[in-house]
Amino acid sequence: xxxxxxxxxARENPLSSSARPSHPxxxxxxxxxxxxxxxxxxxxxxxxxxxxxxxxxxxxxxxIAELDYxxxxxxxxxxxxxxxxxxxxxxxxxxxxxxxxxxxxEDEAVTQGLAVVLLNSAEARDRQRRNxxxxxxxxxxxxxxxxxxxxxxxxxxxxxxxTAWVALDRGDVGEDVGCSVSVDNxxxxxIAGRHLIGLGHEQVTFLAGPxxxxxxxxxxxxxxxxxxxxxxxPGGAVRVVERPLLNPEQGEQAVDAVLAGGPRQRxxxxxxxxxxxxxxLMKGLGRRGLRVPDDLxxxxxxxxxxxxxxxxxxxxxxxxxxxxxxxxxxxxxSELDHPEHHVHERILFTPELVVRGSTAVHRTG
Amino acid sequence: xxxxxxxxxARENPLSSSARPSHPxxxxxxxxxxxxxxxxxxxxxxxxxxxxxxxxxxxxxxxIAELDYxxxxxxxxxxxxxxxxxxxxxxxxxxxxxxxxxxxxEDEAVTQGLAVVLLNSAEARDRQRRNxxxxxxxxxxxxxxxxxxxxxxxxxxxxxxxTAWVALDRGDVGEDVGCSVSVDNxxxxxIAGRHLIGLGHEQVTFLAGPxxxxxxxxxxxxxxxxxxxxxxxPGGAVRVVERPLLNPEQGEQAVDAVLAGGPRQRxxxxxxxxxxxxxxLMKGLGRRGLRVPDDLxxxxxxxxxxxxxxxxxxxxxxxxxxxxxxxxxxxxxSELDHPEHHVHERILFTPELVVRGSTAVHRTG
DNA sequence: CACCTGGGTTGAAACGTGTCAACGAAAACG
DNA sequence: CGTTTTCGTTGACACGTTTCAACCCAGGTG
Numbered sequence: 001x002x003x004x005x006x007x008x009x010a011r012e013n014p015l016s017s018s019a020r021p022s023h024p025x026x027x028x029x030x031x032x033x034x035x036x037x038x039x040x041x042x043x044x045x046x047x048x049x050x051x052x053x054x055x056x057x058x059x060x061x062x063x064i065a066e067l068d069y070x071x072x073x074x075x076x077x078x079x080x081x082x083x084x085x086x087x088x089x090x091x092x093x094x095x096x097x098x099x100x101x102x103x104x105x106e107d108e109a110v111t112q113g114l115a116v117v118l119l120n121s122a123e124a125r126d127r128q129r130r131n132x133x134x135x136x137x138x139x140x141x142x143x144x145x146x147x148x149x150x151x152x153x154x155x156x157x158x159x160x161x162x163t164a165w166v167a168l169d170r171g172d173v174g175e176d177v178g179c180s181v182s183v184d185n186x187x188x189x190x191i192a193g194r195h196l197i198g199l200g201h202e203q204v205t206f207l208a209g210p211x212x213x214x215x216x217x218x219x220x221x222x223x224x225x226x227x228x229x230x231x232x233x234p235g236g237a238v239r240v241v242e243r244p245l246l247n248p249e250q251g252e253q254a255v256d257a258v259l260a261g262g263p264r265q266r267x268x269x270x271x272x273x274x275x276x277x278x279x280x281l282m283k284g285l286g287r288r289g290l291r292v293p294d295d296l297x298x299x300x301x302x303x304x305x306x307x308x309x310x311x312x313x314x315x316x317x318x319x320x321x322x323x324x325x326x327x328x329x330x331x332x333x334s335e336l337d338h339p340e341h342h343v344h345e346r347i348l349f350t351p352e353l354v355v356r357g358s359t360a361v362h363r364t365g
Numbered sequence: 366x367x368x369x370x371x372x373x374x375a376r377e378n379p380l381s382s383s384a385r386p387s388h389p390x391x392x393x394x395x396x397x398x399x400x401x402x403x404x405x406x407x408x409x410x411x412x413x414x415x416x417x418x419x420x421x422x423x424x425x426x427x428x429i430a431e432l433d434y435x436x437x438x439x440x441x442x443x444x445x446x447x448x449x450x451x452x453x454x455x456x457x458x459x460x461x462x463x464x465x466x467x468x469x470x471e472d473e474a475v476t477q478g479l480a481v482v483l484l485n486s487a488e489a490r491d492r493q494r495r496n497x498x499x500x501x502x503x504x505x506x507x508x509x510x511x512x513x514x515x516x517x518x519x520x521x522x523x524x525x526x527x528t529a530w531v532a533l534d535r536g537d538v539g540e541d542v543g544c545s546v547s548v549d550n551x552x553x554x555x556i557a558g559r560h561l562i563g564l565g566h567e568q569v570t571f572l573a574g575p576x577x578x579x580x581x582x583x584x585x586x587x588x589x590x591x592x593x594x595x596x597x598x599p600g601g602a603v604r605v606v607e608r609p610l611l612n613p614e615q616g617e618q619a620v621d622a623v624l625a626g627g628p629r630q631r632x633x634x635x636x637x638x639x640x641x642x643x644x645x646l647m648k649g650l651g652r653r654g655l656r657v658p659d660d661l662x663x664x665x666x667x668x669x670x671x672x673x674x675x676x677x678x679x680x681x682x683x684x685x686x687x688x689x690x691x692x693x694x695x696x697x698x699s700e701l702d703h704p705e706h707h708v709h710e711r712i713l714f715t716p717e718l719v720v721r722g723s724t725a726v727h728r729t730g
Numbered sequence: 731c732a733c734c735t736g737g738g739t740t741g742a743a744a745c746g747t748g749t750c751a752a753c754g755a756a757a758a759c760g
Numbered sequence: 761c762g763t764t765t766t767c768g769t770t771g772a773c774a775c776g777t778t779t780c781a782a783c784c785c786a787g788g789t790g
Contacts, residue, residue: 027777037739039740039778040778040779044738046777047778051737051738052738052739053737053738053739056738056739070501070502072502072776073502073503074439074442075443075778077745078437078443078745078746078777078778079779080777080779083439093467093483094465096459102458102485103459115499117482118458119483120467120471120483133435134480137437138439139437139439161435248670279671282674282676283674286676306613306644308648309613309645309648310674311675311676390745392745392747393746394746394747402770403770404748404770404771405748405769409768409769411747417769418767418768436746437745439745439746440745440748440775441746443745443774443775444746444774446775734789735787736785738786739783739785740780741780741781742782743780744777745777748775749774750771750773751770751771752770754768756766758763759763759764760762
């Protein structure tokens with residue numbers, strides 16, 4: 001695709017002005033010749049240094065340095081059948097929640113010398129599919145995946161291709177299918193609901209993302225449970241507004257729907273499926289001249305960085321984002337290291353309530 | 366590294382329960398046999414479909430579908446010397462500015478069938494170096510890079526290895542070195558300064574990131590120019606507070622330094638090098654009981670999503686983030702397509718002032 | 731001294747693909 | 761009808777690495 005110079009004419013590349021011209025083709029064999037050993041030995045120096053006598057090892061390392069050899073990972077993963085990079089398939093790079101998770105994944109991956117490639121599904125099924133295909137073509141060692149919906153068929157296909165994965169933030173994948181690490185969304189909805197009920201709210205709206213996402217469903221269910229638990233009828237007390245995506249724009253556009261309804265059903269508090277939605281909603285409310293929390297209490301979910309930075313601070317349900325990513329990658333590592341006697345595992349974190357300024361007691365009347 | 370099963374024993378993999386067992390090894394040759402053609406023809410179907418008769422093409426495509434063949438990109442890039450993925454080397458995945466840019470890059474890359482792998486420097490030189498090495502080992506086709514500082518030696522090395530790149534948001538790379546696309550930071554600082562001066566501010570603080578970053582230096586310079594232009598002494602009017610990183614935490618921690626100084630030098634407005642810094646600063650000010658913009662005007666830089674979502678809205682200098690990414694990738698594409706008669710190019714966008722609620726006229730007295 | 735042992739090293743054989751000269755057949759031409 | 765051109769297809773080879781049986785040799789054992 002690139003032909004660095006007119007094919008047959010091995011003309012000197014004008015770019016390599018500084019430093020040694022760095023012979024265009026330095027492979028393992030060239031290094032071997034230069035060090036007076038066989039290619040196999042060089043390979044050993046690279047991959048199992050302990051098996052080679054320290055004298056020759058030093059000689060090889062010197063040659064590597066002198067020739068400025070850089071390993072060709074295509075060759076290596078072609079021969080070994082697997083590449084040494086793992087995919088991180090994320091729902092939305094734009095969402096701070098995911099970027100935080102990715103930090104955890106990266107930190108854990110480097111300890112194993114694995115490279116992380118970050119891929120973005122943008123909450124779209126076909127993009128997820130494209131990315132999964134990409135991972136298969138690259139023969140990725142493994143992947144950490146946040147599935148876009150309940151249909152795991154593409155992921156099963158990926159595993160059949162020989163690429164292991166662990167599901168993140170999706171607790172409902174059976175343990176016969178794969179590992180998963182997630183946060184208890186039922187519990188999250190529950191503590192959110194209890195918090196609002198404790199403040200005297202009797203009519204709340206759940207501003208939801210698509211119900212095709214399991215997290216959304218469970219947070220909703222938890223919220224309803226809280227009301228049932230308090231002896232109130234969830235059917236009457238919690239209304240749902242569903243949006244197709246979980247971003248701020250959607251939150252802002254939802255204002256009308258949230259405020260709609262007769263004075264009787266008008267909510268005194270809103271629980272958003274997401275901090276992003278909450279942020280947009282608060283902006284929309286501000287536009288309408290409504291004050292948070294005086295006119296309406298607002299809760300988010302995730303506790304992303306900016307939840308603490310806006311005014312009023314966003315009351316929200318915190319998820320251990322960094323640890324989530326770390327745990328997922330650790331699980332993946334253990335599966336890669338011992339594929340034969342690996343049994344899928346499910347890790348469940350517990351969310352925590354973080355109270356800030358965006359929720360207040362319901363002033364009746 | 367992975368040994369799918371005890372070496373010699375080709376035992377049936379218990380995982381492939383559903384669907385066809387999908388013979389573990391389907392390569393281009395297997396497809397060829399199945400379609401009754403030569404491997405070369407299959408390769409042509411994959412890469413230059415127009416050169417193969419439609420009858421045989423259909424036959425091959427059927428075989429591909431039936432065998433569930435998935436191309437092995439290791440083999441392909443080993444043979445061709447280049448992989449078909451490009452790197453996007455970003456300063457900080459956490460910063461919404463970069464995620465927006467990445468969307469532009471991705472959208473443009475898919476039009477050329479290139480896969481984008483996102484790599485994170487975390488504003489750290491050694492991580493940038495690791496990532497550059499990774500790109501070299503993978504023989505990446507190219508890269509879009511936001512350099513962490515002025516030292517471009519690693520990037521020059523990368524190009525010597527045969528991987529082209531274009532610099533993003535770093536206008537000072539010479540056109541003898543590589544393409545670049547950036548936003549005019551001098552102009553940005555200038556319009557920011559004019560805005561503040563127009564509001565009557567005479568004493569402002571520039572809350573800066575590390576001055577090793579070119580953008581920071583230039584925005585500062587633009588700000589000073591605005592004052593000089595207005596007949597005021599920049600040396601007296603603009604004070605600088607420098608922070609080592611460009612994130613919200615740093616902004617919050619800078620409150621003391623910003624407010625420090627006798628009543629005479631106490632600023633009535635702050636220009637932040639970054640929206641992230643501005644956000645943190647505003648939070649810190651809130652903690653101190655100071656109101657924005659009543660007690661202090663605050664400006665950001667970038668116009669990330671949330672600048673419009675917080676209260677008060679953040680007055681800021683908008684950069685065309687998405688177009689930035691798109692332009693960079695387009696430049697890279699053109700270099701990859703015609704490496705021989707390519708001449709490096711420099712694209713400079715113009716920033717725009719976005720006035721929101723965080724700046725107000727200076728109430729003297 | 732003959733024999734074994736085992737750590738170091740070698741050489742050749744894959745891995746799956748792209749490329750390219752060569753070739754056959756059919757079509758266009760004189 | 762013979763000759764050239766065009767279009768499709770073929771095989772074999774090369775890319776850079778890992779792997780593995782074979783081998784060498786020094787040191788220990790009987």
